[in-house]
Amino acid sequence: MNDPGLGAEEWDRIQRTLHWGGPDHQVTTVNMSTSPDISTFIINDFKDTYHVGDELHVTIVAKDFTGAPKRYGGDFFQAKVYSDKLKASVFGEVLDHQNGTYLARFTLPWAGEASVAVRMIHSSEAVLVLKQHRNTDSNRIYFHGYFVGKNLRGARVEERVECNIKWDGVVLSTQRNCCCEYQDARTRLTWQCRKPRSLPCDALVDHSMGGYRNRMTAPEKALMDSKHVNRWLKGDARLLRVNASNATIGVRQPCKPGLPTPIPAGFYLKDVWTSFVCAARHFTVNDTAKCLKGKNVYVMGDSTSRQWFEFLIQTVPTLKRLDLHSVYHTGPLMAVDMQNNINLHYRSHGLPLRCLKTPLASLHYMSNEIDDMVGGPHAVIVFNMWAHFTNYPLTFFAYNVFLVRRAVVKLLRRAPGTKVVIKTANTGYKDIYGSDWLSMQLDRILREAFRDVGVYILDVWQMTACHYNKEDIHPAPVVIRNEVDILLSFVCPQ
Template identity: 75%
Template sequence: MSVQVMWSYPCGDRKGDGLPLPRPVPQLHMPSSDGLTDQTPKVNNPKVSPVSAINDPGFSADEWDRMLKLVHWAGPDRQITTANMSTSPNHSAFFINDLKGSYYVGEEIHVTIVAKDFTKTPKSYGGDLFQAKVYSDKLKASVFGEVLDHQNGTYSARFTLPWVGLASVAVRLIHSSEAVQALGRHRSTDSKRVFFHGYYVGNDPQGVRVEEKVECSIKWEGVVLSSKKDCCCEYQDAHVGLTWQCLKPQILPCSARVYHSMGGYRFNMTALEKVLFDRQHVNRWLKGDSRLIRVMASNTTIGVRESCKPGLPTPIPSGFYMNDVWTSFVCAARNFAKDDMTQCLKDKHIYMMGDSTTRQWFEYLILAVPTLKPMNLHSVYHVGPHMAVDVQNNIDLHFRSHGLPLRCVKAPVVSLHYMSNEIDGLAGGSHTVVVLNMWAHFTNYPLSYFAYRVSLVRRAVVELLRRAPETKVIIKSANTGIKDIFSSDWFSLQLDRILREGFRGVGVYILDVWQMTSCHYNSDYIHPAPVIIKNEIDILLSFICPK
């Protein structure tokens, strides 16, 4: 029997074993569908041309092979014809294995999840996406659990018990394996379900000022904007080897492109898929074992004393909430008061690049550090650039989006910079902090495209650390969020695995927020609640100022 780890970290330090079921090494096979390919890629060349980039995921053959194995996912072993064949959150259940009268802090508990379909028939194959936690409403406490897929309709979850008091188990079905199969199909064949607009501005032959709006997309293997020859205007960035394409406007030349925006969403779903993604099937809590877990104090101290530094693994769990405060198991993170924040950021140049979840950090710091004053750069809110300064303490804080593809309001094309190009423009040094993230805007495209984007950022970071090794680089992980055909947690999970693997051994800080968003009592959303952001910022500052 093969077992698939539903959520793990390539560099993780998985402490403890002892699940009641055997835990063999996952039997992973190269997928033949779902938008993946076993085609051997070329070794990445930092100065790759725009043409060769089309088929190059940017990593060596061995690295790409490891990534494909990390994102492999089990699925149905039969054709799905009705929604009744999918996993039912109402009929699936979980139970605590061999529950004892009491436990000590630091011990583990193990839970078995049994998946059934809507006819109450036990499932015989895996591939469901479950998330699990142990929690206490009274204590505002929670901890993330690792879920293993035994690929026979049963799953195991294990938890570390980190606090004294009572606790309960909760398991939710994010997506059935049938819905996951649909997600994979759409990613590999339906990239146009999210589309963008390009705006061309100029004078027509009569000298009248006009604006034309057309559809745009990335240029990449498997992404088809139009089947017509000479359909498109192409915009190549020779430095990164990427091409953005737009349908040709009827009047104006390709050189007249001035603005970019999100176009919209196309719901190209079958009747069956619409059911698989409705509210009765997605993100539903399972009925299960309601027995309370009693946890007593122990002479054994759990936690870490190691200061926050590059290259630390992300264990499961990576920490836990107690009274809404996150205690990290990665490193000795601490809570920062306003004065402490200012002192930590003093004499720092902080460059934040990524999507709106990183922009949340930028906005939080402006509110939390009274001496930081935002400057009005007259830029588009979603895109940037944004800047805040504290002259007295010599702090400058910056934010800029990661560039195309970006789902945003109408914004100047010249403001959309590829993140790797921005990093290449930084001198770095002991006073420089670089914070990066990328995932939410890439869920629509082949994994090879995202991998190539990660490889570009990795190359830029490696060069930055070579010329200025004192620079601190923090990679923010994906967080849980929207669970639809466009931005599913399953997409985010796979991209996050590629991101983590891509930065293995580079010497950066990986700041995990997936577990922090998954196990909190707030309903998870792509933009986490302020109480979660505060804890994320505390860890960020602990990386910047470990002492």
């Protein structure tokens, strides 16, 4: 990896955080995989009454489709305690014993009734499929480049070709001189496109998503179909009765950089998220405008961060979006509040980006954008990166993350008053092109890379995994509202 400040020791530490157990043999039949219909869970040491703040343990037992207990780990389970009546939920930590059993741990944070739910996102055998395709089949997602110019007769010509990143393990073509290459001078990242038939390489103008290639075998497709993915387990249905407690749970420290993310990071009650990370506030329209008054807010990343941009515009009536004549999904976008002197910006991250046809010149690498920022006490920078990187080798994502880290470190050095917020990955993907398991691996790299940098890492993984809304890569408005409350709590902790 051509690495921007990433040492061997740090990369080793990251790889340790990515370790995931699983089968040590080739899976020849789907019956050998973990069955979500036969696997089960039981509440350990069940009590007639619990108290707020108690810890609950649940044992998950994985079985294959023949009913035999699994003897190895690696299944990707998610667990929550919830109450539909109270619109309450809390995320649980799942620990893999590497022998076919798992322990889910919860903190019980509200008084009232509650139930336990466990779902299998992927079997360990499906995780093995995801690993193999990530490492050997990166161009299963491809892109289009649009070349525009004039032919020898002077007529306008547009040619569309296939494009992708240039990186070890990603092969656009094995033919020599097949491609046009475009290396960014600062990041040293290279984008490549097949050469057009009649136009020169410098005629590349636009970029878009190309398509998907499914190269899975029949058994692999079975492991990734709806019968085997994202299925709730049948298990212990006993109702938990939780009484109020004199003990105080939660934290009162203000939201500030460098805070760790516990499990759970918070909980929903009546659709309102209470954070265990810091004393997050809940903002009215007036509070939001007051908090952002005099601020330049730069939101960068993918469409899930654009949801924050959209939410703020919908929430603050004095924020008006300007028409920059850009492609909306990629930006750049801008909204201005003249009354409160708020400037709100959005720009998608650079290549690779799955998007509608958009000018290539609009797609800037995020590290370059941050390098060009002045920063300061009136600047708030919010970014995320994960969803468009899931199908590539981990080294490619790590290289991009450390480019951004280097840019952030330099920014905070020259303008220490700048507020920097990183939005983590959220759940929602469940297929070979962008599974939650792949997203989680990228998320671990991002968190580890920025652990000691002095930024606020805003966890939305737990917030999306445990909410009752049907999971979507673009979370529901009620979830976005709670996410933005935490963002604003970091900008305005008092």
